[in-house]
Amino acid sequence: MYKSLYKKGLYQFLPFITTILAIIFTDLLTGVLIGLCISFIFILKNNYKNPFSVETENLNIGETIRIELPNQVSFLNKASIKDTLWSLPENAKLIVDASNCNFIDHDILEVLEEFKSVVALEKNIQLNLVGVKDHYELSDQVQFVNILDREAQQKLTPDEILEFLKRGNERFVKGKWSEKYFKHQVNATAFGQNPIAVVLSCIDSRTSPEIIFDSGLGDIISIRIAGNIVNQEILGSLELSCAKIGTKLIVVLGHSNCGAVSSAIYALKDGNIASITNKIEKAIGTSDPSSKQSNLGNEHIFNHVVKTNVLNSIDEILDSSEFLKRKVDAGEYKIVPAFYDTSSGEVQFFQSVQTSPKSESIF
Structure with a gap:
């Protein structure tokens, strides 16, 4: 004992x-x-002691402070909660999340109400108060959503947008997703969209870009086709996304365990599937077809094909779209290759694929 x-x-x-x-x-x-x-x-x-967690998130709209309240918040916590709220800097964006609370003492509700109606207004703090139960005399309040306006969208550089995607994927991998407020995002995007990136990815059900990059409604234009290949319609969609909608970053995203790549390796040509596999075959190499099956179990080799196929798609975009090539060469737009690991959830941004010095072909 x-x-x-x-x-x-x-x-x-x-x-x-x-x-x-x-x-x-x-x-x-x-x-x-x-x-x-x-x-x-x-x-x-x-x-x-602080009965809550305080984290700073870097979202598309800038730095956001997030306070998450625990299951029980009593009057004993009043001093530490008040000290934290009153010490926040001016012009901050604050999320107070009470979703996990089963009980909030009346004294704490008074502190939150005073902060909302007095302190936040005086210090120009934008407050999202969410998760408050209906039986409390305090209701949810959302003053900002993670949505960009046109001016903010156009100020972002391709490299800054890429960092947003990397941080979003890091949150996804760690299970620390940002609050989306989808209902409010619907209202905020009802009359226009200002996405930060366009992602060309495979149709695989596990690779939804909006989820793996922890993005909100209207943040990403998602173009999906088996094997993330390129055709005339895809090119038109990419040009429309950049020239008319304002995105500056194109991500071509391949993934592990890709069924389209596997179909190409086995030379599947049934029906219209050949229109997909024929394009992917360029990434496979010129080795003896009889060796394909034995090498398919080699994950490194298989992923090598996937990444090569991604790079081939980027080459085809630049070769076939004079508009996008001109913008990329001028540094206004950026096209980056990426690889999603279906076992870990991590997205790897890469520049090239190294071929084994022992063999010129992949298979």
């Missing part, structure tokens, strides 16, 4: 051992009262 309490930490062990010692050196009643006092002191000390 002593060992199990000790393993739980000093906050569990010290009140217990203090009570035992007090009983030994005084009497039962006095010892119990002393133990209760010590326990209450530890409770007060523990509750005065």
Whole structure:
């Protein structure tokens, strides 16, 4: 018993051992009262600490502070919550998420109400208060959503947009997705869109760009076709996305365990599937077809084909679209290759594919 309490930490062990010692050196009643006092002191000390997590997120609209409240928030937490809210800088964007709360003390609700109606207005803090239960005398409030306007979209450089995508994928991999407020995003994008990137990806159900880049409604133009190949309609869509809608970054995204690449390796030509596999075959190489099946189990080799196919698609975009090539050469637009790992959820942005020095062909 002593060992199990000790393993739980000093906050569990010290009140217990203090009570035992007090009983030994005084009497039962006095010892119990002393133990209760010590326990209450530890409770007060523990509750005065921040009963919430505070994180800073870098989203498309800039730096956002996120405060997530725990399951129970009592009056003992009032001082630390108030200190945190009142110390926020001017012009900040703040999300207070009470989605996990089953109980919020009335004193805490008063603090939140005062901050919303007085402090936030004085310091020009945009506040999203979400997850508040209906039976509280305080309701949800959303003052900003992660949506870009046209001016903000055009100020972004291709490299900055790429960093947004990388950070979004990092959040996806870690399971720390940003709050989307889809209902509010619908309203904000009802009369126009200002996406930051266009992603040409495969139709694979596991590779939805909006999800793996943790983006919101209207952030990404998603063009999906088996094997992320390029045809005239795809080129037209890319040009429309950039020239008319304003995106400056094109991502061509391949992925592991790609069924379209596997079909090309096995030379599947049934029906209209040949229109896909014929384009992917250029990435496979000129080795003996009989060796294809034995090498298919080699994940590194298979992914090599996938990445080569991505680069071939980019070459075809630049060769076939004078408009996009001119913009890329001028540095106004950027086209980047990427590879999504279906087992980890991670997106790898790469520049080239190294061929094994032992063989000129992939298979």
